[in-house]
Amino acid sequence: MSDFTPTYSPIKDHGEELAKAEAGVAKLAASRNDRWYPKFHIASDGGWINDPNGLCFHKGRWHVYYQLHPYGTRWGSCHWGHVSSDDMVTWRREPITFAPSLEEEKDGVFSGSAVIDDDGHARFYYTGHRWANGVDGSDGEWQVQMLAEPTDDTLNTVEKKGVVVDCPREKVNSHFRDPKVWKTNGVWYMTFGVSSAEKRGQMWLYTSEDMVEWTFRTVLFEHPDPDVFMLECPDFFPVTDKDGNEKWVIGFSAMGSKPSGFMNRNANNAGYMIGTWEPGGEFKPETDFRLWDCGHNFYAPQSFNTVPGDTADNTDGRQIMYGWLSPFVDPIPMQEDGWCGQLTLPREVFLGDDGDVHTAPAAEMAGLREDTDEIGALEVKSGTERTVMDDAEAVEIEMTIDLRHTTAERAGLKVHATEDGSYTYIAYDDQLGGVVVDRQANKYGDRGYRMAPLDRAELEADELKLRVFVDRGSVEVYVNDGHQVLSSYSYAAEGPRAIRLAAESGDLNVTALTTHHLRSIGLE
Numbered sequence: 001m002s003d004f005t006p007t008y009s010p011i012k013d014h015g016e017e018l019a020k021a022e023a024g025v026a027k028l029a030a031s032r033n034d035r036w037y038p039k040f041h042i043a044s045d046g047g048w049i050n051d052p053n054g055l056c057f058h059k060g061r062w063h064v065y066y067q068l069h070p071y072g073t074r075w076g077s078c079h080w081g082h083v084s085s086d087d088m089v090t091w092r093r094e095p096i097t098f099a100p101s102l103e104e105e106k107d108g109v110f111s112g113s114a115v116i117d118d119d120g121h122a123r124f125y126y127t128g129h130r131w132a133n134g135v136d137g138s139d140g141e142w143q144v145q146m147l148a149e150p151t152d153d154t155l156n157t158v159e160k161k162g163v164v165v166d167c168p169r170e171k172v173n174s175h176f177r178d179p180k181v182w183k184t185n186g187v188w189y190m191t192f193g194v195s196s197a198e199k200r201g202q203m204w205l206y207t208s209e210d211m212v213e214w215t216f217r218t219v220l221f222e223h224p225d226p227d228v229f230m231l232e233c234p235d236f237f238p239v240t241d242k243d244g245n246e247k248w249v250i251g252f253s254a255m256g257s258k259p260s261g262f263m264n265r266n267a268n269n270a271g272y273m274i275g276t277w278e279p280g281g282e283f284k285p286e287t288d289f290r291l292w293d294c295g296h297n298f299y300a301p302q303s304f305n306t307v308p309g310d311t312a313d314n315t316d317g318r319q320i321m322y323g324w325l326s327p328f329v330d331p332i333p334m335q336e337d338g339w340c341g342q343l344t345l346p347r348e349v350f351l352g353d354d355g356d357v358h359t360a361p362a363a364e365m366a367g368l369r370e371d372t373d374e375i376g377a378l379e380v381k382s383g384t385e386r387t388v389m390d391d392a393e394a395v396e397i398e399m400t401i402d403l404r405h406t407t408a409e410r411a412g413l414k415v416h417a418t419e420d421g422s423y424t425y426i427a428y429d430d431q432l433g434g435v436v437v438d439r440q441a442n443k444y445g446d447r448g449y450r451m452a453p454l455d456r457a458e459l460e461a462d463e464l465k466l467r468v469f470v471d472r473g474s475v476e477v478y479v480n481d482g483h484q485v486l487s488s489y490s491y492a493a494e495g496p497r498a499i500r501l502a503a504e505s506g507d508l509n510v511t512a513l514t515t516h517h518l519r520s521i522g523l524e
Contacts, residue, residue, distance in 0.1 A: 006147060006162030033337035035472065050075065052302045063083075063084050065114075073337075091522050104130065107129050107131050112146075117211060125181050128143065141175065180192065194230075202220075205280075232255060233300040236283070239351045262451045267328040271290050274357065287356075290356070298323050301323035306320060321359060324343060361478060377513075390498055392498070398465075398468075401511070402463060410427045411502060417499065418496065428466075435479050445489060472492065
């Protein structure tokens with residue numbers, strides 16, 4: 001053990017700040033409008049949320065934390081909200097866990113991760129944030145990596161230990177945040193996102209023997225695009241290909257990437273590369289940058305392994321990911337309803353036989369199903385529609401499209417279809433060669449469309465598989481077992497919310513169609 005002592009400068013009572021935050025959320029929740037409030041996605045009672053944080057499985061419970069501004073429905077001073085579950089299906093609210101109380105985090109307890117140490121205890125690493133001028137971001141930010149430890153196995157309360165990695169401000173252009181910690185070959189590693197002094201997006205690599213004193217080793221990765229100035233919410237983990245070879249997946253949310261065709265259409269874009277890594281060295285990419293999710297509203301994902309500990313012990317563990325459905329583009333109508341923001345469903349991350357990353361709904365999501373209607377095969381003629389459900393508030397739809405006998409230029413599902421003509425269209429577009437989420441007919445919110453491209457093998461296949469989750473105000477579309485995903489807000493208009501099949505300029509042939517009503521996860 002070293003004699004290193006983390007920097008720790010209290011300026012407020014943490015318990016008092018947590019109590020104020022709880023009161024702030026309760027005030028907003030008291031008048032909350034539930035028209036789009038999720039039934040089976042994680043969200044706060046009230047206030048603004050963003051990144052998932054501190055994901056872990058500990059002592060028989062799943063824990064999900066998230067960035068929370070408890071005093072309004074727009075981004076503000078960040079706290080950590082918390083929910084937990086014993087089955088990943090039914091969740092309960094836990095007390096708000098982090099509030100700013102130290103000088104080093106006075107303007108926000110920013111994002112971070114949880115890790116289970118060698119003794120089975122959880123530790124939290126997060127970013128302490130403050131404005132460089134003490135007022136706002138006009139003169140930059142001062143960010144440091146911090147450590148906290150839970151006081152008991154509920155993980156509801158924490159003891160803050162202080163700063164374990166200070167920011168070398170002469171080498172950094174303000175941004176220095178979002179630590180991810182793991183263990184490989186007996187060594188603890190930490191990486192986080194950095195904007196270098198030259199304004200290049202990087203991930204730095206540190207090592208530690210005791211999880212308290214950390215030493216810089218190298219730049220793990222620098223984004224090749226000079227327009228990308230910061231890599232937020234980084235992730236890094238091993239996967240195994242079909243031949244049993246270890247690969248590493250590096251994930252990050254790229255700030256500054258420019259739109260190009262169907263790529264990088266959002267304000268900032270979260271994606272990954274697959275490659276190799278020798279512990280202690282630089283990551284060597286073997287693929288280009290690929291989006292985790294092609295929808296309008298996905299950002300800042302975080303993953304964790306279900307088996308804590310060294311990589312060698314994780315061969316049977318699943319890599320579970322949550323993302324943030326990010327409402328970046330105005331108008332954002334749910335901000336009028338006392339809450340703003342939700343997380344995605346949990347997704348299992350793995351390499352498919354095609355050698356690419358897939359993110360499919362966690363197996364536990366089948367436990368949301370209340371009933372099942374196996375509709376079977378059917379055909380929808382060109383220019384017609386067929387109602388599948390008259391009023392669907394929270395449903396899952398499994399649909400297989402027969403590509404050999406589908407002649408439509410565009411065909412699929414119109415969800416949140418109301419009597420005033422509003423709907424969101426989830427369709428296979430034969431001309432574009434992909435699956436689209438089209439919100440041009442939405443009454444509320446931002447519109448536009450997004451497309452998830454299919455590769456040549458998928459376009460030449462006999463079938464296209466879609467798994468669609470429709471909540472009160474959002475859709476998640478999983479394409480071909482999660483090879484592509486699209487997550488978007490869909491603000492349903494007033495009245496019953498039908499689901500209809502539609503075909504344009506040709507016929508739609510469906511091999512199999514099954515619907516499931518989904519129950520609440522208990523956070524309403």
